[in-house]
Amino acid sequence: MPRRITGPQLVTLIVVAAGIGLAGLVTFSRAQTPTPPAIRIQVTVTQLRAEMLTTWEDLQKNEMIPAQKKAGLPWRHTLANGASGQSFTRITVVPLANYAQLDMPGFIQRAVSAEANANYNAKLRPTIESQRVLIQTFQVNESIVSNSSTPPALLFAQVFHPAAGKGGDFAASLTEDYLPAYKKAGVKDYWVYNTNQGEPGTLLIRPIANYAELDKPGLLVQAGLTQDQQTKIGARRNATLGGPTESQVYRFIPELSYGTPPPLPQRSTN
Numbered sequence: 001m002p003r004r005i006t007g008p009q010l011v012t013l014i015v016v017a018a019g020i021g022l023a024g025l026v027t028f029s030r031a032q033t034p035t036p037p038a039i040r041i042q043v044t045v046t047q048l049r050a051e052m053l054t055t056w057e058d059l060q061k062n063e064m065i066p067a068q069k070k071a072g073l074p075w076r077h078t079l080a081n082g083a084s085g086q087s088f089t090r091i092t093v094v095p096l097a098n099y100a101q102l103d104m105p106g107f108i109q110r111a112v113s114a115e116a117n118a119n120y121n122a123k124l125r126p127t128i129e130s131q132r133v134l135i136q137t138f139q140v141n142e143s144i145v146s147n148s149s150t151p152p153a154l155l156f157a158q159v160f161h162p163a164a165g166k167g168g169d170f171a172a173s174l175t176e177d178y179l180p181a182y183k184k185a186g187v188k189d190y191w192v193y194n195t196n197q198g199e200p201g202t203l204l205i206r207p208i209a210n211y212a213e214l215d216k217p218g219l220l221v222q223a224g225l226t227q228d229q230q231t232k233i234g235a236r237r238n239a240t241l242g243g244p245t246e247s248q249v250y251r252f253i254p255e256l257s258y259g260t261p262p263p264l265p266q267r268s269t270n
Contacts (some may be wrong), residue, residue: 036265039138040096041193044131048088052127056090059127060256063120067111068094075259082154082249083211088129091250095261096135134198140265142174142192144183147263152189152207155250156214159201163242167194170202170240177233178220179267185222191264211249 048056060078068076073094081089096102104110109117162170174192182190193203208214216222220230 037098039264040098040196041136041138042094042096043134043136043198044092045134046090046092046131047086047129048090048127049129050088053088056124056127057256059120059124060092063108065256065258067108069258070111071107073107073259075261076257077151077261078253078256079155079250080253082251084248090253090256092256132198135196136193136198136203137196138264139171139192139194139202141267142171142179143264143267144179144187144190145264145266146188147266148189149260151252151254151257152209153252154208154210155252156206156208157248157250158204159246160204160241161201161243161245162240166240166242167202170237173233173237173240174204177236181223181225181233182219184224185219187219208249214249 046056065076075095077093079091079093081087105114106117108120160170179190187206189207191205193205195201195203218230220233225233
């Protein structure tokens with residue numbers, strides 16, 4: 001609902017009328033402002049057979065990526081597991097303009113033919129140990145965005161699992177407690193996505209230049225918060241959670257990526 005705007009304090013009848021008229025115009029203008037479209041991504045997490053890693057990467061470079069470009073997919077990012085976690089994991093991220101995109105045939109079928117798509121899948125299947133697909137939506141008001149044009153070398157990712165009915169409380173803790181502290185600590189980018197399809201959870205991503213950044217004190221410490229403040233903030237967040245938190249570092253793979261995502265909207269400070 002648009003915020004109700006009242007006229008200035010009553011001084012004369014003319015001023016009151018002008019104030020009411022202005023309020024009506026502003027309210028109408030806000031009511032007519034279209035809601036920006038949701039920014040969604042489709043994330044495919046693939047666990048590869050160790051002996052088939054090169055085969056999978058060759059298929060991506062020589063067949064899938066050319067088809068994605070020809071079919072008009074504007075960008076694709078590919079990530080690998082970092083120094084920890086399950087080895088031979090590859091994550092592909094592509095934009096999802098709308099859910100109707102999922103009704104379309106695969107990229108190779110669109111770009112080449114159904115026969116080429118069948119041949120590609122026949123070569124792809126033996127390379128995969130397991131695979132899962134997630135659809136996630138960017139959360140503008142819970143994120144910090146610089147819109148740097150340089151892809152980050154590493155991404156520090158955390159998955160939180162808010163308890164049933166606690167999603168709003170988790171978001172409030174993030175926006176009221178953590179984001180101000182992170183900004184004070186000098187964080188330029190901190191991206192938050194909610195999972196709409198796939199295992200429920202909230203994905204928090206912070207680009208880092210190198211692993212040495214993880215040797216630094218925590219962001220709340222860098223922001224100058226006292227131990228009591230940190231404990232209070234942590235307790236508030238923990239009260240919203242219903243499962244364990246997962247943390248991982250992923251590295252960007254330039255040769256299996258292309259294009260630049262459009263600028264992300266920034267959180268309003270009003």
